[in-house]
Amino acid sequence: MTTTTDYSKIPTSRATTPLRWFLSTGWRHLIGLFLIVYAIFPIVYIVSTSMIGSADIENTSALFSSITFDNYWALLDFSGDTMMRVTSDAGATGMVYADNPFDLWYINTILIGITTSIGSVFLSALAAYAFSRLRFKGRRGGLLSLMLIQMYPSLLGLVGIYTILSAVGRVFPLLGLDSSLGLIMVYMGGSLGAGTYLMYGFFNTIPKEIDEAAKIDGATHTQIYYGIIMPLVAPILAVNVLLSYIGTTSDFVLASIVLTKPQSQTLAVGLQSFIADPYSKNWSLFTAGAVLAAIPIMGLFLYLQKHIISGLTGGAVKG
Amino acid sequence: MAKKATETPMTIPMSKEKQKSIKSLYSGGTPGLRGTIIKIIALAFVDAVAVSVAFVLLAQNQWVALAVLLAVVVIVNWLYLRPAGLPGKYLTPGVLFLLAFQVYVLFLSTTTAFTNFGSANNGDFQQALSAIVDANNEPDPSEDAPYYDVLVVKNQSNGQYGFLMTQANTLYDPADPASVKPVVAVGGPNESIRFLKEGEYKLSDTPSDMSGQYDAISATGYKVVKDPTRLSDAEQAKLSNYHLLLDPNDRFGQFLMANDLQNAITYNLTMIWDEKAQTLTRQTDGAVFKPSDDGFFHINGNVKKERIEIGWQVNVGVKNFVSIFTDPELLRPLGRVMTWTLVFAISSVLTTFVLGLAIALLFDYEKLRGKKLYRSFMILPYAFPGFLSAYVWRGLLNTEHGFVNTTILGGLKITQHLNGGDVQTMIPWLEDPNWAKLAVLVVNLWMGFPYMFLITTGALQAIPAELTESATIDGATPWQSFRLIKLPLLLVSLAPLLIASFAYNFNNFGLIYLLTGGGPSLPEEVSARYDAGGTDILITFVYKIAFSAGRGRDYGMASAFSILIFIVVGGLSLISFRRTKALEEMA
Numbered sequence: 001m002t003t004t005t006d007y008s009k010i011p012t013s014r015a016t017t018p019l020r021w022f023l024s025t026g027w028r029h030l031i032g033l034f035l036i037v038y039a040i041f042p043i044v045y046i047v048s049t050s051m052i053g054s055a056d057i058e059n060t061s062a063l064f065s066s067i068t069f070d071n072y073w074a075l076l077d078f079s080g081d082t083m084m085r086v087t088s089d090a091g092a093t094g095m096v097y098a099d100n101p102f103d104l105w106y107i108n109t110i111l112i113g114i115t116t117s118i119g120s121v122f123l124s125a126l127a128a129y130a131f132s133r134l135r136f137k138g139r140r141g142g143l144l145s146l147m148l149i150q151m152y153p154s155l156l157g158l159v160g161i162y163t164i165l166s167a168v169g170r171v172f173p174l175l176g177l178d179s180s181l182g183l184i185m186v187y188m189g190g191s192l193g194a195g196t197y198l199m200y201g202f203f204n205t206i207p208k209e210i211d212e213a214a215k216i217d218g219a220t221h222t223q224i225y226y227g228i229i230m231p232l233v234a235p236i237l238a239v240n241v242l243l244s245y246i247g248t249t250s251d252f253v254l255a256s257i258v259l260t261k262p263q264s265q266t267l268a269v270g271l272q273s274f275i276a277d278p279y280s281k282n283w284s285l286f287t288a289g290a291v292l293a294a295i296p297i298m299g300l301f302l303y304l305q306k307h308i309i310s311g312l313t314g315g316a317v318k319g
Numbered sequence: 320m321a322k323k324a325t326e327t328p329m330t331i332p333m334s335k336e337k338q339k340s341i342k343s344l345y346s347g348g349t350p351g352l353r354g355t356i357i358k359i360i361a362l363a364f365v366d367a368v369a370v371s372v373a374f375v376l377l378a379q380n381q382w383v384a385l386a387v388l389l390a391v392v393v394i395v396n397w398l399y400l401r402p403a404g405l406p407g408k409y410l411t412p413g414v415l416f417l418l419a420f421q422v423y424v425l426f427l428s429t430t431t432a433f434t435n436f437g438s439a440n441n442g443d444f445q446q447a448l449s450a451i452v453d454a455n456n457e458p459d460p461s462e463d464a465p466y467y468d469v470l471v472v473k474n475q476s477n478g479q480y481g482f483l484m485t486q487a488n489t490l491y492d493p494a495d496p497a498s499v500k501p502v503v504a505v506g507g508p509n510e511s512i513r514f515l516k517e518g519e520y521k522l523s524d525t526p527s528d529m530s531g532q533y534d535a536i537s538a539t540g541y542k543v544v545k546d547p548t549r550l551s552d553a554e555q556a557k558l559s560n561y562h563l564l565l566d567p568n569d570r571f572g573q574f575l576m577a578n579d580l581q582n583a584i585t586y587n588l589t590m591i592w593d594e595k596a597q598t599l600t601r602q603t604d605g606a607v608f609k610p611s612d613d614g615f616f617h618i619n620g621n622v623k624k625e626r627i628e629i630g631w632q633v634n635v636g637v638k639n640f641v642s643i644f645t646d647p648e649l650l651r652p653l654g655r656v657m658t659w660t661l662v663f664a665i666s667s668v669l670t671t672f673v674l675g676l677a678i679a680l681l682f683d684y685e686k687l688r689g690k691k692l693y694r695s696f697m698i699l700p701y702a703f704p705g706f707l708s709a710y711v712w713r714g715l716l717n718t719e720h721g722f723v724n725t726t727i728l729g730g731l732k733i734t735q736h737l738n739g740g741d742v743q744t745m746i747p748w749l750e751d752p753n754w755a756k757l758a759v760l761v762v763n764l765w766m767g768f769p770y771m772f773l774i775t776t777g778a779l780q781a782i783p784a785e786l787t788e789s790a791t792i793d794g795a796t797p798w799q800s801f802r803l804i805k806l807p808l809l810l811v812s813l814a815p816l817l818i819a820s821f822a823y824n825f826n827n828f829g830l831i832y833l834l835t836g837g838g839p840s841l842p843e844e845v846s847a848r849y850d851a852g853g854t855d856i857l858i859t860f861v862y863k864i865a866f867s868a869g870r871g872r873d874y875g876m877a878s879a880f881s882i883l884i885f886i887v888v889g890g891l892s893l894i895s896f897r898r899t900k901a902l903e904e905m906a
Contacts (some may be wrong), residue, residue, distance in 0.1 A: 019794020028681050029689075030700035035678060042765065043703060045722050046711050130409035140405075144893075147420050151889040152428075153826050153858055156881030157875045159436075159865065160427035161418035161420065171379055172372070192413040221405060222354050250706045252833065268706045275710060283714060290707045302695055309773050313579045 034276045043294075046108055066235045071161035071288035075102050101263050102289060105270035108180060109249050112266060116184050117244035121237055122193025129225055133211065143200070150193030158257055161186055165258060183258045186249055194209070194247075195240055203229070238305045249297070267293045289305035363397055366392060391415065421795070432878035433634055438871045440614045440630040447631035448592060449598065451616065452571070453562060454629065455590035459573060463488065464585040465565075467504075468527065468534045469549070469551070469577045471558065472541040475511065480550065480558060481507020483541060484583055485534040485573070493522070493533060503535040508557055511567035538772075547580045555580065562586075590627075599627070638881035651862070652851035659824060660856040661761065667824040668817055670764045675771025676809070680801070683779050692777075701769035709833035712762045716748035723748070750839050753852025759854050763830055778812050779805070818895035822888050826858045837863065857884060 016027075030173015048063040050071050081177045130136075133141055159205075162177075166187070178184055210232075211224045219227070230237070259265045271293065274286040301308065367393045376385040385541040398407045408442075434440075442450070458464075467484035474481055488504035503520045504514035520538040527534040537543060547555065562574040563583070571591050577583035589602045599608040599616055609620030612634040618624040677727060678697060682690055700708070715722045724730065724745040735751075748758040782805055790800040831837055839853035849861050850867075861884070865877030 023688055025684065025688075028684060031681055032689075032693050035681075036693070038697050039699050039764075042708070042711050042715055045715060046707075049714075064783075109757075109878060123416065126409045127413045130406045133410070134406045136406040142410075143523070146417075148889050148893065149425065150419070151822070151892050152425055152885045153828075153881050153888070155826075155828050155858065156422035156861060156865065156877060157421075157428055158885075159431065159878070161426035163427065164420070164424070171375060171381060171384070185416070186641050189424075191417045192417045193421065195439070196413070220351055220354055223351070225409075246704065250704050250829075251323055252706050252829065268704075271707075272710070275713075287714075288709070290711065292706050295706055297704055298699070298702045301698070305695065305698060309777065 016162050023265055026086050046159075048288045049284065050291050052284065056245070071284045072292070073290070075285055075288050081241070094156070103269070104263050105265055106292070109266060109268070110268040112140050112180050112184055112187075113245045113249040116187040116191075116248045119188050120195055121199075121240045123188065123239060124191050124195030124240075125230075125233070126190055128199035128203050129229060131196065131250050135230075136260065141249045143197075146193050146196055149198075154190060155253055159259055160252070162257060173294045177258055178260055178264055180259075180264060183255060186258070187251075191244070195244065198240060199233070199236065202233055204251075240306060241302055242308070246297055341426065344610055344753070358399060360548075362396060365395065394680075408790065417703045428878045428881060430640055432875055433636060434632055434633050434875045435614050435630070435635050435638075435873075436802050436875045436878075437873040439628055440632045440875075442631055444610070444631045447614075447629050451627055451629045452588060452590055452592060453872075456562075456574075456588050458575050459585040460588050464504075464573075465575075466585060467575060467583040469534065469581060470534070470536070471544040471547040471580055472505065472538065473544060474505075474507075475540050477541055479507065479509040480554060481505060481510060481536055481541075482546065482558075482563070482577060482583065483538050483543065484577075485532070487530070487532050487582075490531055501533065501535070503538070505538060505541060507577075508561045512563050512565060531739075541730045543846050546654075583715055598798055635875065639876045639885075642876065643879060643883065649820050652847065652849050652855075654859045656851050656855050656857055659756065659854070661757075662822040663763075663854075663856055664821050666760055667763045667767060667827070668821050670760060671767035671771045671820070672775075674764060674768040675773075676775045678768070678772045679775040680780055683776065697768045697772050701773075702779065705766065705829060706833055707865065708766050709762070712758075712765070713749065713834055716758050716762075718745055718747050718750060721748070747767065750834055752839055752841060755835050755854045761833060762826070762834055763827070766830070770820075774813060774816055775809060778809050781812065782808050801822075815895050817894070822891055825888060826884065827856070828858045831856055831859045 044063060048065075051069065052065060091196045126208065127146075131139060155296070165175075165177050165182050168182070169179070174181055175185065211219075211228055214224050214228055249265075249266065250268060252272065255266050256269045256272075259269060262270065265273075267289070269287045271286055274282040274289065353514075369388060373385060373388055376388065395411065398404060398411055441448075465486055465488055468487045469482040469484045472481055472483045473479070482505065484504045485508070488502075489499045489502070491501040492498040501519070501522060503515045504512050505515060515535075515538060520535040522533045523536045526532060527536075528593070544550065547558070550558075559578050559580055560576070562572045562576055564570070564572060565585070566572045571586050571588050573587055575583040576586055587602070590599050591602060592599055597610065599607070600606070606618055606625075608616035608618055608627060610624075611620050612615045612633065613630075613635070614709075615622075615626040615628075615630040617626045623863055626649050644650075682693055716724075718724060728746065730745065733746055734741050735744050735747070748753055748754050749891075786804050786808075787800045790804055797804070831854055835852070835854045837852040837859040839854075840850060840852045849860075849864065851863075855863070857880075861877050861880040864873050864880065866872060
């Protein structure tokens with residue numbers, strides 16, 4: 001890299017004119033602006049729609065034609081006549097307005113998402129460590145079968161999952177259908193296939209000499225794992241937790257099969273109920289709910305974007 | 320990068336002792352006191368939970384589950400208490416979950432693929448027989464068939480709900496000593512019918528209804544439920560559909576049913592099971608049904624003749640797989656679905672890759688300012704939760720009020736041929752099969768290009784600048800240096816990711832299901848047995864076969880499909896996997 005000549009530094013005889021600037025850089029900005037519009041208009045649209053009162057919903061052709069937070073208040077207002085206190089299976093207690101317990105959906109989503117993502121990253125990090133650092137019989141076969149099992153369209157295992165959960169639920173209702181814990185267990189079952197592979201690659205990038213040196217100094221394998229490896233891969237773990245969280249909370253099909261009671265549902269299932277009935281679409285409430293649901297994920301995503309990008313490309317394109 | 324790839328892995332000749340000493344590095348080392356204590360506490364906790372679960376299983380006679388639990392507990396304790404076997408200690412927690420919810424599910428699906436398991440065949444023979452017998456009945460037409468006024472009562476000895484019944488065909492008049500005695504009985508889902516003696520019940524003092532009938536209003540040991548509609552729905556359904564056999568010993572005799580929880584009338588079964596001959600006889604026309612190998616009762620056991628639509632689960636061997644390749648009713652939609660699946664998956668990869676690459680090239684310019692800002696904007700569609708994107712686009716693409724039609728296209732009208740005439744309408748994005756296909760691709764492009772932008776940017780930066788610089792010095796135009804140098808290198812490093820993207824889109828259930836639901840349905844297909852909509856890809860089509868409530872669920876067929884999909888996608892991944900560096904590193 002040291003031999004690279006930076007041609008842009010060589011002085012040229014002609015001064016930079018606006019036309020030359022446009023031909024080299026300017027047009028990129030022009031297209032770039034257009035691309036920004038393309039990337040964000042659906043998002044701007046739902047933010048706008050969520051702020052248009054439900055009376056004007058038919059007139060959505062103009063963005064931000066009126067600005068009101070009524071939809072948000074309606075969503076977050078739990079002080080109606082039909083208010084009741086319920087406890088969800090995830091353990092959250094809240095006031096329910098009619099049958100749209102938005103607050104419970106939100107809490108359930110966060111509880112299920114966080115438990116699942118941390119649990120699965122923990123499990124797959126353990127496995128990735130074994131595959132990366134230990135040599136044992138069946139290691140190669142294990143890695144391959146993990147990848148293959150993950151290729152099974154898990155969606156079609158629904159019948160099996162339903163059968164298992166209803167059987168378990170007859171003995172332990174806490175782990176059966178309509179329970180967050182049951183759903184979390186099912187999600188964790190898929191974690192090994194999805195996460196191990198990604199993390200295996202990152203564990204391999206950490207020089208083995210580090211843990212070998214520690215071992216010579218008398219460290220046990222748990223000390224090496226929790227004291228040396230974990231801090232080194234912490235950023236990647238965080239990214240994996242985030243990606244797993246997004247994947248978990250976006251799941252609709254499995255969650256809709258397992259969680260049937262309104263108070264135990266997640267946002268992905270619950271919000272859908274606003275627009276499921278074609279004759280009473282509550283589009284404005286849905287958009288407000290969607291904005292509230294998307295904000296934390298998008299915030300985290302932008303905040304961690306550098307790590308996420310390295311997580312996506314690391315395995316394939318690094319030298 | 321190029322240099323590194325040409326290096327051959329170094330092998331150092333080693334003595335046996337040295338190999339041994341290196342190998343010892345991979346064993347656990349001497350455990351410390353704190354670690355041991357933590358381990359023992361964790362194991363004790365696991366064992367305590369297991370023991371309490373075991374007691375529950377024991378109490379419910381769940382022997383198989385108990386055996387599995389004990390085996391798992393023993394293995395786990397053995398694994399963590401012995402000093403050796405380090406890999407097992409790290410792998411077991413994840414593998415246990417994997418076995419329970421992936422491998423076991425895979426096993427269930429595989430076995431299901433060889434059965435006729437579905438909504439019509441979801442139990443064993445006895446369950447099917449009971450369901451058929453119970454489903455085929457009619458009110459007894461004869462005039463003297465008994466009917467009863469009923470009250471819902473709670474049996475105080477076992478807490479179960481049942482009925483207190485007073486026969487209403489015969490009028491009892493307390494004032495007339497010659498009148499027939501009242502016939503009063505109790506019974507219900509948890510106790511067979513029992514006629515009460517005088518003194519065990521109390522009649523009302525006044526006639527209970529217009530007919531002048533005096534009903535029993537209480538009985539010893541039973542508590543009358545004042546308002547049965549306040550019972551749970553499940554309890555009400557159980558009571559109102561319960562067949563109260565008049566003769567508890569005659570399974571095929573007459574029974575009472577109180578549909579409205581107020582009046583019970585006598586029913587006759589219209590399908591009578593002959594245990595000896597193993598036949599069902601339909602009372603209305605005398606047709607004789609015999610069980611057949613396909614899991615249904617057919618007239619005279621002939622599978623070509625009429626069957627009863629409640630069957631039982633049987634092994635059908637490879638029939639489901641054979642049907643997939645031979646059944647014309649399935650092949651017709653399947654061919655269309657397969658074509659569209661491939662078109663969709665390939666176009667998705669191509670469009671997102673081309674756009675992502677174009678954007679990456681656009682911003683891959685040293686003097687460009689604000690790259691980070693652009694990147695932040697470009698990944699927004701990727702950061703936006705996927706299930707919401709599909710819904711939002713469904714709203715955006717609405718024909719009448721959608722933002723795309725009304726604002727972006729400014730109300731542009733196109734000519735459509737509808738019902739023989741030309742009509743001017745806005746673009747029916749989600750209502751016309753062809754436009755819907757385009758809509759799916761447009762939405763997928765929006766959702767997918769940021770990922771491609773990110774990975775191509777990464778790959779572009781990994782291409783050494785010397786390569787393109789030397790090409791430029793040799794007189795190559797920018798296009799030539801892109802086409803002949805950058806693109807081939809990009810494709811080499813991105814091939815595994817592109818194949819993964821193809822595999823992902825091949826099974827992109829979420830997008831299709833949430834955006835179009837596989838629809839719109841094609842007019843000529845609406846009445847077909849396997850109804851594939853205009854945008855159904857293979858996985859959504861299979862999902863419909865498995866879970867579409869309207870047409871009857873066929874889990875066996877869906878499982879057979881899922882195995883085939885698994886083979887296709889798994890094989891594809893295996894091939895791409897073999898080409899990646901990961902495998903070399905694993906060796």
